[in-house]
Amino acid sequence: FDHLTTYHGACSYLEKITDLCHERQIPVIIEKTH
Structure with missing residues (x-):
């Protein structure tokens, strides 16, 4: 993958x-x- 995001822009790991x-x-x- 080249990116990892959520609605809030959080990346837990x-x-x-x-x-x-x-x-x-x-x-x-x-x-x-943001």
Whole structure:
């Protein structure tokens, strides 16, 4: 997936997803513009 969002813009597992990506050297961009 390339993004994960809810109606309120919340991502419950953001830290876990970020950690998994970093372990695999996958860049992570977190954007919050609301």
